[in-house]
Amino acid sequence: MSTPRAFVAGLVHETNSFSPIPTNLQSFAAETVHGAGAPYRPVAIDTMGYGQFATLCQAQGIEVRAGLYALAAPSAPLQARDHAAFRAEILDDLRRALPVDRVFLFMHGAQIAQGCDDVEGDLVEAVRAVVGPQVPIALELDLHGNLTARMIENATFVVACLEYPHTDYPERTQHVYTLLDRAARGEIRPLTLAWRIPLLGIFRTTEGPMQAFVETLRRAQAEPGMLTISAFHGFPLGDTVHTSASLIVTAERDHAADAQAIGERLSGAFIDAALRAPRPGSVDEAFDEALACDRWPVVMADSGDNPGGGCAGDSTWLLQELLQRRVERAAFGMLWDPVAVDFAHRAGAGAQLRLRIGGKVSEMSGPPLDVDAEVMCVRSDVRQARFGQGEPMDPIGRSAWLRVQGVDVVLASERTQVWEPRCFTEHGIDLSASRLVVVKSSTHFVNGFKGVAGHVVFCDSPGSLCLDPRRIPYRQLRRPIYPLDTGFMPMATPLGQFDPRRADS
């Protein structure tokens, strides 16, 4: 082929099998770009790795043909007919784009559709069937993906971000760009090995044993012959037979023995770090810790109701706790309640209202609270910076700041996690004067609240993102798995190997 030509597509959804929020085409509407297999053109929304990869290619004179990009906030499994429509659109786009000498797919790794528990593996297999065995394909994923043999057998490279919060996507996309370019030029002959690591958990990489493990992984990736290494934490709320942590090593083919040794060593280090990683406290433990701390503001994660993990974002458990404990100078956000937001907007700033807030979507939301509220501020234009970095591009919809019994409560009409302080400060709330700020997020807020939070507390609150696997009603999960099965210690087992003969054929 004369001019190199890339095909790029993205379908991104982290699926929570236990989420009360249904998922269909409409869930993706705000972040959908129909590429139609035509030359890539930048768009106004943040398309993450999809847009970055295309831009990197164009800067190097590589022609880019654009496939569908569609992202939805985490929620329940996608309806079967909508999954079929997305899949068909991407494959049609690809056929229009042919011939291509490289393919980049930006996905999550934990997407489930009705009738398909491995959306990524299914798509990359179909893409492989279209492009044939020679064209390198890269699949860039979230480290919360549940890795499958089908992904590895069909993609040349499967690469996850390494950090949680996911602050390293730009770095990883650049890394994937380089790998794909070298493979397309025939400079490297990759071989992939992977291990399933039967454990469940949510692990921050900003501190402690998991931070040290990521440093170890980065050093191993720089060793001779290694091309790329990723550690998948897995997504515990996706109920599939693939759900677990995993480790994947891609190396030059003549370094297979080194890759095997490095993979086994890293799998052991990953297990060791996961077993020693801190786990979030109960509601009582979290509040006791937060109220005993004098480094204000203490920022507390309402992990169990994180919209970023498929939750409704309207649970009232921790707001009730704030009100019952009569915590003064507290802030709470964002409660997803379009109806209450509408009432606040109609009433306007300064109004006093008797209002029912939160607790509407499912039994995991807790009871609605009937409160006397003062409307402090209403807005329709507040946006947040995703992962707490870059320009604020993610809208929170219509929003309102209510004061309820001395607590500053932010309500929003869009269901979204708290990435950073703007959802409070844009309304005029001074967080430096707050004692305790409760945010609906698990970990991603940590980056955005750097320099704001005096101390951070993680609370395993009730909800559909419960972090204690013993309280999750699994049906598909493969057992035994840590920490669900008492007395079981996780050991890495081979997950699969890319068939080297195919690339030789």
Ligand SMILES: [Zn+2]
């Ligand atoms: Zn993630």
